[in-house]
Amino acid sequence: xxxxxxxxxxxxxxxxxxxxxxxxxxxMAYLQLYQGDYYYRLSEGNRVRAVKILxxxxxxxxxxxxxxxxxxxxxxxxxxxxxxxxxMVVINKLxxxxxxxxxxxxxxxKQNEDSYEPIRIKSNLSAAMVTKIEExxxxxxxxxxxxxxxxxxxxxxxxxxxxxxVGEVSEYEISKGKNTELKVGSIVGKFGLERYYDNYLRGTxxxxxxxxxxxxxxxxxxxxxxxxxxxxxxxxxxxxLQREAEKIVDEHLKYLRSxxxxxxxxxxxxxxxxxxxxxxxxxVSRPGFNPNLFVNGISSKDWQAINDNPFDxxxxxxxxxxxxxxxxxxxxxxxxxLETGKVTPQEMIFDSGKHWLIPMGNAEGEALGWLNFHKxxxxxxxxxxYEMGNRVGIDVLKKYAALFGFGKTTGIDLxxxxxxxxxxxxxxxxxxxxxxxxxxxxxxxxxxxxxxxTPIQLAVMLSAVANNGDIYKPHLVEKIVxxxxxxxxxxxxxxxxxxxxxxxxxxxxxxxxxAVAQEGGTAAQMANLSVxxxxxxGTAENPHGKDHGLFVGxxxxxxxNLVVVAVIDQGGFGSVSAAPIVQRIFEYVxxxxxxxxxxxxxxx
Amino acid sequence: xxxxxxxxxxxxxxxxxxxxxxxxxxTLIGSATHIxxxxxxxxxxxxxxxxxxxxxxxxxxxxxRFDYRLLEDMSKRLYIFNLVMLLAVMFFGHAALGAQxxxxxxxxxxxxxxxxxxxxxxxLSAFINKRLDNLDSFWSWFPVFGxxxxxxxxxxxxxxxxxxxxxAAILLGLMIICGFKKKFFVRLFGIGVVSAPxxxxxxHDYQKMRLKVFLDPGLEPQGAGYHVIQSMIAIGSxxxxxxxxxxxTQSQLDFLPENHTDFIFAVAGEEFGFIGTTIILLLxxxxxxxxxxxxxxxxxxxxxxxxTGIVSMFVFHVLVNVGMTAGIxxxxxxxxxxxxxxxxxxxxxxxxxxxxxxxxxRQQKLTFK
Numbered sequence: 005x006x007x008x009x010x011x012x013x014x015x016x017x018x019x020x021x022x023x024x025x026x027x028x029x030x031x032m033a034y035l036q037l038y039q040g041d042y043y044y045r046l047s048e049g050n051r052v053r054a055v056k057i058l059x060x061x062x063x064x065x066x067x068x069x070x071x072x073x074x075x076x077x078x079x080x081x082x083x084x085x086x087x088x089x090x091x092m093v094v095i096n097k098l099x100x101x102x103x104x105x106x107x108x109x110x111x112x113x114k115q116n117e118d119s120y121e122p123i124r125i126k127s128n129l130s131a132a133m134v135t136k137i138e139e140x141x142x143x144x145x146x147x148x149x150x151x152x153x154x155x156x157x158x159x160x161x162x163x164x165x166x167x168x169x170v171g172e173v174s175e176y177e178i179s180k181g182k183n184t185e186l187k188v189g190s191i192v193g194k195f196g197l198e199r200y201y202d203n204y205l206r207g208t209x210x211x212x213x214x215x216x217x218x219x220x221x222x223x224x225x226x227x228x229x230x231x232x233x234x235x236x237x238x239x240x241x242x243x244x245l246q247r248e249a250e251k252i253v254d255e256h257l258k259y260l261r262s263x264x265x266x267x268x269x270x271x272x273x274x275x276x277x278x279x280x281x282x283x284x285x286x287x288v289s290r291p292g293f294n295p296n297l298f299v300n301g302i303s304s305k306d307w308q309a310i311n312d313n314p315f316d317x318x319x320x321x322x323x324x325x326x327x328x329x330x331x332x333x334x335x336x337x338x339x340x341x342l343e344t345g346k347v348t349p350q351e352m353i354f355d356s357g358k359h360w361l362i363p364m365g366n367a368e369g370e371a372l373g374w375l376n377f378h379k380x381x382x383x384x385x386x387x388x389x390y391e392m393g394n395r396v397g398i399d400v401l402k403k404y405a406a407l408f409g410f411g412k413t414t415g416i417d418l419x420x421x422x423x424x425x426x427x428x429x430x431x432x433x434x435x436x437x438x439x440x441x442x443x444x445x446x447x448x449x450x451x452x453x454x455x456x457x458t459p460i461q462l463a464v465m466l467s468a469v470a471n472n473g474d475i476y477k478p479h480l481v482e483k484i485v486x487x488x489x490x491x492x493x494x495x496x497x498x499x500x501x502x503x504x505x506x507x508x509x510x511x512x513x514x515x516x517x518x519a520v521a522q523e524g525g526t527a528a529q530m531a532n533l534s535v536x537x538x539x540x541x542g543t544a545e546n547p548h549g550k551d552h553g554l555f556v557g558x559x560x561x562x563x564x565n566l567v568v569v570a571v572i573d574q575g576g577f578g579s580v581s582a583a584p585i586v587q588r589i590f591e592y593v594x595x596x597x598x599x600x601x602x603x604x605x606x607x608x
Numbered sequence: 609x610x611x612x613x614x615x616x617x618x619x620x621x622x623x624x625x626x627x628x629x630x631x632x633x634x635t636l637i638g639s640a641t642h643i644x645x646x647x648x649x650x651x652x653x654x655x656x657x658x659x660x661x662x663x664x665x666x667x668x669x670x671x672x673r674f675d676y677r678l679l680e681d682m683s684k685r686l687y688i689f690n691l692v693m694l695l696a697v698m699f700f701g702h703a704a705l706g707a708q709x710x711x712x713x714x715x716x717x718x719x720x721x722x723x724x725x726x727x728x729x730x731x732l733s734a735f736i737n738k739r740l741d742n743l744d745s746f747w748s749w750f751p752v753f754g755x756x757x758x759x760x761x762x763x764x765x766x767x768x769x770x771x772x773x774x775x776a777a778i779l780l781g782l783m784i785i786c787g788f789k790k791k792f793f794v795r796l797f798g799i800g801v802v803s804a805p806x807x808x809x810x811x812h813d814y815q816k817m818r819l820k821v822f823l824d825p826g827l828e829p830q831g832a833g834y835h836v837i838q839s840m841i842a843i844g845s846x847x848x849x850x851x852x853x854x855x856x857t858q859s860q861l862d863f864l865p866e867n868h869t870d871f872i873f874a875v876a877g878e879e880f881g882f883i884g885t886t887i888i889l890l891l892x893x894x895x896x897x898x899x900x901x902x903x904x905x906x907x908x909x910x911x912x913x914x915x916t917g918i919v920s921m922f923v924f925h926v927l928v929n930v931g932m933t934a935g936i937x938x939x940x941x942x943x944x945x946x947x948x949x950x951x952x953x954x955x956x957x958x959x960x961x962x963x964x965x966x967x968x969x970r971q972q973k974l975t976f977k
Contacts, residue, residue, distance in 0.1 A: 007912045031934045035844040036882040043844025
């Protein structure tokens with residue numbers, strides 16, 4: 005009998021079976037208990053994949069409704085998530101087509117390791133790239149072309165420092181606590197208004213969920229959450245004026261360089277603002293750059309060109325450039341002296357070419373003789389204002405400078421604004437560890453020395469003078485609108501203070517500034533404009549090169565609705581470098597009165 | 609044998625384990641075929657499987673009246689019938705899923721290779737039983753090998769690697785119980801190694817691919833490897849207690865391929881969890897234990913051989929099927945006994961259980977020590 009003779013063999017079979025079942029149960033324990041969480045997650049990811057529908061960013065319009073920034077459809081190439089390792093053959097092929105190194109693609113994949121969404125590899129593909137990917141789609145499993153709206157700056161460089169640009173959020177930014185709600189690679193505003201109003205412009209991405217299998221094949225679409233488009237901005241900026249201002253600035257800078265008057269005049273800051281409410285009508289910073297370069301990740305060549313430019317195209321010099329205010333500061337010094345009663349409008353002071361306490365005089369050494377306040381400001385006499393500084397003292401001067409808005413940011417709706425510096429003994433001691441001398445007060449009184457101001461501070465200061473003392477916060481955005489045009493938020497003019505001067509003083513200042521642009525003033529060439537202009541030239545000493553030229557002005561002088569400030573870096577005398585720019589802007593805004601053509605036609 | 613004695617001598621433990629597995633299987637087939645969703649044919653699979661389970665049970669009860677020893681005399685005829693049937697599949701069968709395995713007889717498609725498993729167990733047991741006294745030398749086994757090789761090659765040709773390997777497993781079980789010496793196994797292994805490249809040449813491309821994929825599931829994630837990955841996800845995601853009946857996302861959303869047939873165990877793993885898979889595997893172990901017990905207590909060598917062959921087949925089926933769903937065995941079309949949907953497979957397995965019960969009924973009273 006077999007089962008007697010080989011009973012042990014039957015037992016052996018039983019033991020072998022038990023071992024086999026122990027292995028199977030062990031395998032189950034491994035899959036279901038030890039790795040259960042992992043497989044559970046896979047099965048969840050397997051089932052439902054959230055696909056983002058990118059919200060289009062808000063459109064940016066100028067004050068007349070002209071589109072300055074819009075969105076254009078573009079293609080983005082993505083890699084589908086799978087639970088296997090990326091196929092290097094596919095990655096290498098794709099890298100060749102989209103001109104990105106395979107390492108960069110792997111880096112992107114690594115950054116998005118935890119996500120089940122398709123990984124965006126490259127945005128805004130060229131038409132040739134799209135065609136190639138489509139043609140070779142069979143060789144590129146898991147590679148997906150998606151439609152994506154691409155930011156488009158309609159006028160390229162125009163108003164770049166106002167508009168800014170967008171870019172992808174970097175891992176670094178997220179790790180630094182910025183945009184923590186976003187994923188690496190999401191598009192956010194990086195500069196200018198795009199950044200300042202990013203929360204409004206960005207909108208909320210929508211999504212739909214689709215059931216997919218592990219190979220990324222869609223089983224069914226579940227539900228859809230439509231994206232909420234970003235809100236648009238209506239700017240205070242007038243694109244036509246902006247365009248004209250940029251043209252004027254570029255032409256004049258070119259002229260300054262080519263004429264040999266100021267060979268290094270490459271950088272400039274011009275701002276035009278409505279003094280009645282702080283609305284900025286134009287803002288130019290030079291040099292500029294094309295924001296479209298940044299939209300899809302700037303090429304290293306373009307980046308190098310911008311980065312190596314010694315005049316720093318990326319800085320908005322209107323808000324971050326700090327220049328000695330020069331003679332424009334005499335408005336402050338004069339106000340302080342008048343308000344504190346250290347001088348009367350009528351008092352005559354003699355300019356012999358040099359001040360009697362310290363031998364400091366006018367830039368060209370000229371002597372202007374007997375001067376009252378009005379004449380001294382119109383002619384920008386240094387000796388007169390040295391004396392004013394001498395009389396009021398540095399502490400009062402400091403106080404007035406602060407009340408005129410110097411030494412603190414204006415609160416414009418842009419990031420990166422600088423505070424400037426108000427000259428003071430404390431500052432000198434702190435930074436240079438030196439005592440304060442009367443000469444320092446003299447320098448401070450005419451806006452040289454330690455004083456530093458940003459062009460926007462000068463614009464706000466002059467606006468207040470033009471606007472009879474009321475200080476308005478400068479702003480670039482008039483209202484925020486929904487994509488259907490309805491208004492979300494209106495940005496009302498915000499009065500942030502009042503000049504500490506009496507109506508009489510203001511009147512005197514205004515009349516003296518008007519005289520600047522008249523026969524005998526430092527900007528007499530403006531006397532021929534169709535409207536009277538008030539203003540002040542300035543020339544800021546620059547220890548590193550040629551002096552900076554400044555001009556601040558407003559028009560019409562009697563009922564001002566536009567303040568223009570121009571600062572030409574290393575432009576030399578303000579009357580030559582800066583004043584002509586302001587003049588041409590006023591000429592554009594207030595064109596010379598035409599002969600009555602209509603009437604003559606009627607007569608014929 | 610009259611009914612009273614039949615009922616008295618039934619191996620109720622074995623019967624219970626088999627019925628439990630069949631019931632669990634039918635439940636899971638229901639889940640895998642969306643019985644919970646409204647559709648015209650949602651009961652079709654469950655109805656058919658249940659119907660055949662009942663038919664088979666009735667058939668078993670009737671068959672218990674006849675002594676299994678009668679089969680020994682029929683074995684030669686059965687063997688020839690088997691060869692004819694397999695040849696018929698080659699010429700008249702219709703193909704499905706890359707293999708020509710079915711013959712249409714009236715309204716039912718039958719899979720002859722399933723039934724040939726029964727015939728192989730019976731015929732081989734009878735063939736060996738006749739030569740039991742002459743199997744001491746290595747070469748004396750070669751007629752036995754040849755006896756298996758003919759149907760083995762025919763099934764391979766279908767191609768049905770799974771069934772062919774079942775034949776090999778049955779042979780192996782019988783070799784063990786017949787005292788095939790250890791040194792013979794070493795020799796046989798040597799021959800196997802030498803002839804392996806030859807076997808590789810015989811394999812179909814898709815079979816080669818499956819073996820390659822088994823070695824590296826990432827190789828073809830959208831094809832054969834895809835099945836294994838999905839199956840492992842299904843089982844693993846069940847964790848300890850499972851997602852609940854009808855709640856397995858892998859099977860309900862059809863990520864799992866062939867989920868009511870070859871991959872039914874993955875549905876069990878996903879919906880019933882580790883507790884469920886362990887209970888199922890232990891039920892199979894009960895079947896095997898009772899089967900070997902019957903082999904041990906059989907009153908004649910034919911009964912011992914039959915029971916051993918049957919147990920070997922079950923062990924092989926469970927190992928290969930569960931191993932496949934768990935990613936530790938290559939993908940071969942081997943169904944899970946009693947649980948996978950398929951009336952041919954279910955009938956075969958029930959008939960084999962009927963044979964075990966039959967042997968048990970006519971055994972001497974001795975227990976497995």
